Amino acid sequence: MNLQNRHSFYLLLLLLLGVPRVWAGTIPVCGNCHARTIQQGIALAEDRDTLLIRDAVYKEYNLIIDKPLTLLGENYPVVDGQEKGEIFRIVSDHVQIQGLRIINVGVSYTSDHAAIRVVRSSNFHIEDNRFENLFFGIFLEKSSHGIVRGNQITGVARDEYNSGNGVHLWYSNNVAVTDNRIEGVRDGIYLEFSDTIRIRGNESRKNLRYGLHFMFSNDNVYTDNLFENNGAGVAVMFSKRIRMTGNRFLKNWGPASYGMLLKEINDAEISGNLFEQNTVGINIEGSNRITYIENDFVSNGWAVRVMGACYSNSFNRNNFLYNSFDLSYNSNVNDNSFEGNYWSSYSGYDLDKNGVGDIPHRPVKLFSYIVNRTPETLILLRSLFMDLIDFSERVSPVFTPDNLADPRPQIRAIK
Amino acid sequence: MLKILKYSFYDLMRSRWSYVYFLFYLLLGMVLLFLNNDLSKAVITLMNIIIILVPLIATIFGVMYFYNSREFTELLLAQPLKRSSIFLGQYLGVAGSLTMSLVLGLGLPFALYGLFQSGAILNFSLLILIGGLLTFIFAGLAFNIAISNENRIKGFGYAVLLWLFMAVIYDGLFLLTLIVFEEYPLDTFSLIATVFNPIDLSRILILLKLDISALLGYTGAVFKDFLGTRLGFIISGAVLLLWTLLPVWSLSAKAKRKDF
Numbered sequence: 311m312n313l314q315n316r317h318s319f320y321l322l323l324l325l326l327l328g329v330p331r332v333w334a335g336t337i338p339v340c341g342n343c344h345a346r347t348i349q350q351g352i353a354l355a356e357d358r359d360t361l362l363i364r365d366a367v368y369k370e371y372n373l374i375i376d377k378p379l380t381l382l383g384e385n386y387p388v389v390d391g392q393e394k395g396e397i398f399r400i401v402s403d404h405v406q407i408q409g410l411r412i413i414n415v416g417v418s419y420t421s422d423h424a425a426i427r428v429v430r431s432s433n434f435h436i437e438d439n440r441f442e443n444l445f446f447g448i449f450l451e452k453s454s455h456g457i458v459r460g461n462q463i464t465g466v467a468r469d470e471y472n473s474g475n476g477v478h479l480w481y482s483n484n485v486a487v488t489d490n491r492i493e494g495v496r497d498g499i500y501l502e503f504s505d506t507i508r509i510r511g512n513e514s515r516k517n518l519r520y521g522l523h524f525m526f527s528n529d530n531v532y533t534d535n536l537f538e539n540n541g542a543g544v545a546v547m548f549s550k551r552i553r554m555t556g557n558r559f560l561k562n563w564g565p566a567s568y569g570m571l572l573k574e575i576n577d578a579e580i581s582g583n584l585f586e587q588n589t590v591g592i593n594i595e596g597s598n599r600i601t602y603i604e605n606d607f608v609s610n611g612w613a614v615r616v617m618g619a620c621y622s623n624s625f626n627r628n629n630f631l632y633n634s635f636d637l638s639y640n641s642n643v644n645d646n647s648f649e650g651n652y653w654s655s656y657s658g659y660d661l662d663k664n665g666v667g668d669i670p671h672r673p674v675k676l677f678s679y680i681v682n683r684t685p686e687t688l689i690l691l692r693s694l695f696m697d698l699i700d701f702s703e704r705v706s707p708v709f710t711p712d713n714l715a716d717p718r719p720q721i722r723a724i725k
Numbered sequence: 726m727l728k729i730l731k732y733s734f735y736d737l738m739r740s741r742w743s744y745v746y747f748l749f750y751l752l753l754g755m756v757l758l759f760l761n762n763d764l765s766k767a768v769i770t771l772m773n774i775i776i777i778l779v780p781l782i783a784t785i786f787g788v789m790y791f792y793n794s795r796e797f798t799e800l801l802l803a804q805p806l807k808r809s810s811i812f813l814g815q816y817l818g819v820a821g822s823l824t825m826s827l828v829l830g831l832g833l834p835f836a837l838y839g840l841f842q843s844g845a846i847l848n849f850s851l852l853i854l855i856g857g858l859l860t861f862i863f864a865g866l867a868f869n870i871a872i873s874n875e876n877r878i879k880g881f882g883y884a885v886l887l888w889l890f891m892a893v894i895y896d897g898l899f900l901l902t903l904i905v906f907e908e909y910p911l912d913t914f915s916l917i918a919t920v921f922n923p924i925d926l927s928r929i930l931i932l933l934k935l936d937i938s939a940l941l942g943y944t945g946a947v948f949k950d951f952l953g954t955r956l957g958f959i960i961s962g963a964v965l966l967l968w969t970l971l972p973v974w975s976l977s978a979k980a981k982r983k984d985f
Contacts, residue, residue: 695896
């Protein structure tokens with residue numbers, strides 16, 4: 311056999327054995343198909359096949375997807391984990407799971423069982439699934455470049471210690487979490503050590519703790535999400551370069567409940583958000599160089615509460631409408647700027663009719679300072695005596711920062 | 726009693742004082758709406774007016790009316806009429822006409838502005854209801870002061886002092902107490918302290934509707950349980966009613982014993 315012949319022989323051999331099939335097959339999974347369970351389906355499938363899961367109930371758990379597959383549900387077939395543990399674990403790149411109804415994830419006190427867990431994989435695609443009675447919903451662990459879209463997660467969490475999060479990202483980068491609806495879990499969306507994530511159009515309601523919770527997660531973008539009626543609102547901590555725009559934070563009521571809690575957040579942009587009927591709209595602690603532009607604070611207890619160590623933040627063109635307290639400080643030092651906002655409590659005038667009030671507005675009331683010190687005094691809210699004290703403090707500030715004023719308060723609400 | 730009530734009522738109508746108050750409230754309502762362009766914000770401003778101005782007007786007017794109609798009262802006393810019905814009739818006449826001015830004066834501009842189509846209707850009716858109750862309470866207290874003081878100057882002095890105390894001084898003392906004893910649990914104390922002042926009580930009732938998000942931010946359990954529930958609302962409403970009945974009862978008791 312000469313050299314050329316040998317080459318073509320190897321080539322043939324390679325073609326017959328080694329080269330993966332380039333066409334993808336479809337394997338139906340149903341009660342009387344060749345593959346009766348999803349487990350069998352996965353075992354039968356070649357790389358890049360599609361498992362077409364017919365409408366039935368599959369009592370399975372600990373399913374490991376270790377090759378690039380597409381799992382496609384017809385009419386939301388039920389995958390019932392019987393509360394025995396984790397249901398899907400994805401350990402391969404290019405896996406897609408779509409149209410399944412995944413229920414009964416087991417609760418564990420030692421490991422975080424999830425309905426779908428993605429481990430060290432990329433290009434995953436989790437779309438249009440329904441999750442019920444779960445511990446953790448979608449758990450992304452050291453994974454990247456994936457999409458989590460249009461899922462409905464409905465939990466029945468009662469206590470924090472034995473409930474999990476809806477969408478949980480841990481050391482995961484470049485993931486898009488969009489248009490999901492999450493209810494009744496511990497934290498709706500949770501991020502830890504996850505950078506460049508895009509969170510968009512999600513609705514997170516009635517969760518036990520936070521609607522959105524992230525820590526040590528930089529360069530993320532949050533747009534057009536809705537956070538309503540969560541136990542403690544939204545908490546964001548220890549992160550840099552965050553952009554939050556067009557989100558709505560509604561009705562987060564309670565003694566330790568915030569529309570948004572910012573702690574150690576630096577260089578962020580918060581614009582075009584709506585904070586309505588929260589006990590505290592934004593609680594700021596140790597956060598620097600944040601720009602707040604064109605947000606609406608409507609009917610909150612405290613619109614903005616500044617707790618300390620907050621420097622070089624700027625508030626421009628925001629609307630402060632009918633809040634019990636627009637702004638509260640716990641010290642009389644101020645390094646933040648307020649300019650060109652609309653304050654519904656502004657009592658000045660505009661003689662030259664240029665749309666800007668002629669006298670500066672002092673948004674911090676003495677009463678808010680007193681309430682910080684002795685919370686019970688809150689019962690004197692809106693009493694004449696308090697108005698008198700506030701007035702005298704406004705005229706000559708003693709307890710509140712004297713350089714804290716909006717020099718250009720707007721006369722009309724900013725559209 | 727009804728006859729005297731009717732007489733007092735028409736007397737007030739004729740004396741034009743009712744019209745003055747009606748026009749005052751009307752103007753106030755219009756200006757408020759004109760300046761604010763927003764019903765829910767106007768309701769908040771209105772609250773301040775109701776809990777401050779309404780008691781003041783009721784107090785001053787109550788005392789004034791009692792002293793002015795003294796001769797007529799003496800004439801009535803000469804007739805075979807029950808004493809309590811004479812004074813109660815006068816009291817109800819004054820309080821009734823004041824309440825009517827309030828309801829119509831504030832109700833008209835708001836109704837024209839589209840109150841019935843807006844969500845503020847409940848808050849507004851609560852405000853008007855509380856305004857009416859405060860009128861009755863402070864007119865009653867004023868009658869009590871007037872009947873116990875022959876000297877008009879003294880009577881007026883006490884009446885103004887009563888208003889000042891309830892509207893301002895009480896809250897000042899209250900605040901001082903809270904700050905001095907801030908190390909102690911004060912939930913129950915602050916709840917009880919509000920009950921003893923009808924103005925504070927009305928304020929809390931309105932706050933329960935308007936500023937609930939702020940009030941729920943407070944950590945005290947007693948406070949939150951009370952304010953966060955329907956029970957708190959019912960109890961404060963009941964106490965306010967008690968406040969209305971108390972001066973009336975005391976008035977009729979005083980009227981029986983008084984020597985003219």
